[in-house]
Amino acid sequence: MKTIFWGLFLLLAQTTMAQEWSNPRIEGYGKIHYDKNLSFQPDVKKTYKLVFNIDNDAEKTGVNIRLWKIARELNLLKAAGVPDKNVQIAAVVHGKAIAVSLTDKAYEKRYQKKNPNTELVKALDNAGVKLYLCGQTVAGMKIEQDEMNPAWEVTLSALLTLPILESEGYLIVP
Numbered sequence: 001m002k003t004i005f006w007g008l009f010l011l012l013a014q015t016t017m018a019q020e021w022s023n024p025r026i027e028g029y030g031k032i033h034y035d036k037n038l039s040f041q042p043d044v045k046k047t048y049k050l051v052f053n054i055d056n057d058a059e060k061t062g063v064n065i066r067l068w069k070i071a072r073e074l075n076l077l078k079a080a081g082v083p084d085k086n087v088q089i090a091a092v093v094h095g096k097a098i099a100v101s102l103t104d105k106a107y108e109k110r111y112q113k114k115n116p117n118t119e120l121v122k123a124l125d126n127a128g129v130k131l132y133l134c135g136q137t138v139a140g141m142k143i144e145q146d147e148m149n150p151a152w153e154v155t156l157s158a159l160l161t162l163p164i165l166e167s168e169g170y171l172i173v174p
Contacts, residue, residue, distance in 0.1 A: 023071075025078035026123050029063065030071025034079035042080045049088045051170040053162060055095040062116045064100045067091065071120065073173065074127055084128070090165055091124070094134030094158035098141055101133050106147035118149065125151040134158035 021031040042048070050073065054066040061068065070089055077087050093100060099107060100117040107115035125131060131152045138154055148154070155161040166172065 022079070023075055025074045025084075026071035026120075026127060029061075029120050029123060030068055030073070030075045032072055032075045032079060034076070042077060042082050044081045044083070044086070046082075047086045047088065048077060048082065049168070049170045050173050051090040051092060051162065051165045052173050053158070054091055054093045054097045054100070055158075057096040057099060059116075063120050064097060064117055066097065067100060067117060067120050067124065069173070070124055070129060074124075074129075088128075088130075088170070089124075090130040090132060090170060092132045092134070092155075092158050092161050092165070093152070094137045098133065098137045098143065101131075101148050101152045102143070103147060103149055106143075115149075121149055121151055132158075132161050134161070 021033055023029060023031050024034075052066050052070055054064065056066075058065045070091060073089065074087065078084070099111070099115070100121065102110070102115055104114045104118055107113070121131065133148070133152045133154045134157055135154045136157045136159075138148075162172065
């Protein structure tokens, strides 16, 4: 009986150890499970230019799911050994997702709670992610300059920003 117990204990311990989750670049967001033994890995010598089209307000663990996926992308590339200087990521926000750009005060005024994305936006900004807002959505939602988190840059339109970034070599992450 003791042998069976210890056998099950060791099996459970190995399974738990094999499924470690981490956040090597963006602490607290976009957790990953990295396995260095997989044959398909990023080329650490390449530069990765990626753009995320963020147009909905779906959430994952309380924050915008697309912002969370940017954190996951950064964590995956870091774990794989891609140098930070070889990673260029942009986020283009428009439509329903525009609320991620609001200050806590403006968000609370509109939604009666603190903006759950504030800390993640700060972490992405600190990691060098280019944060763009659609000026057409900003105007349509009547968002004033003082209501926006200063980490975000307003562009003329997401309709122009996305193809401009593509023409600069960014790939859209689906």
